[in-house]
Amino acid sequence: MTDQTLSCSETVRAMWDYVDHALPGEMRSAVEAHLKGCDNCAGHVAFAKRLVEQIATAPVPQPDVEALEQRVRGALAHEAMSS
Amino acid sequence: MTYAAIPITLADFEAVMLRFLPDVARYARALAGPGAEADDVVQETYLDAWRGRTTYDASRDARKWLFAICRHAFIKRYRKATREVAVGDPPELESYATAAGHAAAVRDGSAKLLDGLDLGPAINAAMATLPDTFREVVALVDVGGSDYAEAAQALGVPVGTVRSRLFRGRRLLQEQLLDYARDAGFRVRTAPEAP
Numbered sequence A: 001m002t003d004q005t006l007s008c009s010e011t012v013r014a015m016w017d018y019v020d021h022a023l024p025g026e027m028r029s030a031v032e033a034h035l036k037g038c039d040n041c042a043g044h045v046a047f048a049k050r051l052v053e054q055i056a057t058a059p060v061p062q063p064d065v066e067a068l069e070q071r072v073r074g075a076l077a078h079e080a081m082s083s
Numbered sequence B: 001m002t003y004a005a006i007p008i009t010l011a012d013f014e015a016v017m018l019r020f021l022p023d024v025a026r027y028a029r030a031l032a033g034p035g036a037e038a039d040d041v042v043q044e045t046y047l048d049a050w051r052g053r054t055t056y057d058a059s060r061d062a063r064k065w066l067f068a069i070c071r072h073a074f075i076k077r078y079r080k081a082t083r084e085v086a087v088g089d090p091p092e093l094e095s096y097a098t099a100a101g102h103a104a105a106v107r108d109g110s111a112k113l114l115d116g117l118d119l120g121p122a123i124n125a126a127m128a129t130l131p132d133t134f135r136e137v138v139a140l141v142d143v144g145g146s147d148y149a150e151a152a153q154a155l156g157v158p159v160g161t162v163r164s165r166l167f168r169g170r171r172l173l174q175e176q177l178l179d180y181a182r183d184a185g186f187r188v189r190t191a192p193e194a195p
């Protein structure tokens, strides 16, 4: 691709691939160039990145973690003794 | 490889590996969905890790090592077999639709509302409602950190299918979070006076 100018529609179609670092270099540069000059698309991308970050870090409730740890410790102790 | 660094006793193993239990639990719940199976996956992950502890290279990331074991345990033993479903929209259209959903949320103010909310519980609830097909790809890529090719290999599907399911899953999650924000905003605006 030699044309560096993307429309808003083309940019947001590539949004997830861009967020996931999955675009080929030239397309990535074209998206970045568009985002520099377009607050709307930059807003969509910022929101998309935040969504992915929230999905990655949403914590399991602490009481669940504590119960699981007890269960796992028990299973490990049993396994270590029987092997 | 420094053999002294391998956590060979149970106490050493637990000291190194149990720190990551909250992360493994998050990954297992994302992969296996709501229900008790996720906790079984966590337990099997740690048992498999213990049995394979001599293969752990202490110079590498223990969390990643546990995630790989967790992914393997889930796919080999828990993933339901009948999974091939109707293909969704092309990935680029899902991406477009996600941005369009955000644009609408900017207009009605709900996107702004998300800034002030603790989204953890909302994400967990939304993940639990996602169909397995979409949730497991979101789990692999967004929670587990796999790239498209790794996720495709893990699931035995083409990369295009991974993208299509991943983008659809994220769009469905975004819709649910924005609904949650609208509900929360509505409750704040209309909260009755305390008696």
Ligand SMILES: [Zn+2]
Pocket (backbone or CB within 6 Å): A007, A008, A009, A011, A034, A038, A040, A041, A042
């Ligand atoms: Zn634009």
